Amino acid sequence: MKTFEERTTAWIDGQLTGAELAAFEKELEAQPEAALDRAGARQLGDLLRTHGTAPPLANADFFNLQIQQRIAAGTPPQPRAEVGQSGGFLWSLPRLLWAGAASLVVAGVLYVALVPAAQPFIEPSNYFAQVVEAWPSDPSISATTVYNPQDNLTVLWIDGMDYMPSEQLALQ
């Protein structure tokens, strides 16, 4: 059964019909001001539509230009289609060997420089928990890391997850 709030919203928007409407209006007989509230909600809607609209986008072409500049400065999109072959084998065998050897050297230097040899983690740390990188799994999900230094909290703020009724929880 819908909650009172849901039925009120539907009633204001003229979405209640038939027996449900009759029952709800009977319930509201004890609240004579409810009709004024509905009128007020509708006036509110009119107000927002009339006076709450957004201004036109100024310098619209500049808006486009800035986006193009930011795209040019950033990474390309994840391609859906295969990138067209540019004809010919780009990397010859010697070049591949060069690239492989150079990568191994870099990896070796980093390994020696950064990886502590057989030293366990003992040293205490006072740093925040840190989300180094977060990759949402689809565009409807957004993930933002928020640090709150005053409260010493790190929050990964996710939007776009499915709502859950509380009845599904096994509260302890």
Next chain:
Amino acid sequence: MNLARLLPLLLLLLLAAVTPGVAEPAAPPQAAEKKAAVREGDKIWSGLVYATNETSPKDPPAELRDFAARLKRVFGYNQFQLAGSAVKPIDGDGEGWLVPSKNFSLSVKARRAVSKEARGGYLLSLALYQGNRQIVETETKLAPGSPLFIRGPACGKGHLLIVLQVQP
């Protein structure tokens, strides 16, 4: 060119000379030593928290008592209830699962934290799932005393939070 062909080989030899760990023959691992230098006994705990506003809020669970006041300021809720928890030892080698509730699970892989900032903590590859739906993958650094809160979906009158912390 001969030099061009020889150079990769020379570089490989140089690499072998400067990385003793690679050049040494594989030694049998010692019983208590793990490749990822994980501190013996460290565990990762995850909890699913149901955050709401109540006129008479209950006391928070013991696991959240230190954070409750701060959580209230950040999220705006005054009651935090535990809806599930899970704990697993941090395994420097493998990937594991934390399942604090049937609705949420986390795939966790602890990696050696190679940067100075993470000394005393762990670099984790985490993936959060809601049911079968993968929500997000992250690279996260955690340490004892510095948990991560994941603000999850709306639930009932409030929101769900997922808490991750390292327990020594």
Next chain:
Amino acid sequence: MTSSEEMPHEGTEAAGPPADELALVARAQTGDTAAFDELVTRYRQRAFSMIYHMVRNEQDAWDLAQDGFLKAWKNIGRFRGQSSFYTWLYRILMNVGIDWLRKKQIASGTEFDDQIGLHNIAPGAMTVPRSELEPAGRISDQEIRTRIDAAIERLSPEHRAVIILREIDGLEYSEIAEQMECSIGTVMSRLFYARKKLQAMLKDVYENI
């Protein structure tokens, strides 16, 4: 719940995506920035308006609308055509707006007291007594805007979103639920409280214009 194949209706476009929109998207997915530029041109005003309604500041709306388009560009390979491009973009923009509002809330230490602030407003109660006309007469358009901005500023991101999507964009409950990834009941409940709160703050405005 299936995705709507129609763009959020504002009464100015024909139902269903334009025939060449999918072609533009397909070209953009191969890295064609000119095709993406065309999509930006088509939807920039609506994107800007949508974000503006959330954040009530032109400069912030400009920046955030751009952020939304950039996020769409980076993820355009994931667009599967199951909804119209604008529906997909709209959801990205909403998340961008909500994220920004949340970060602003945490940074400023303020709270959106949608729940706490309604202790005095029982579900069936009248909001405020009817006000009398000021002897000075009508309130100016600029003042109305200022009052609306200030009132919406007091709403949480989720309540702002439902009011904007319903009252200004005219979406149905099911469309709002799809955009906000929540149930229809949640949409209706949020609308109830958002309207109550706005009525309490703006009653003297809409009764005197």
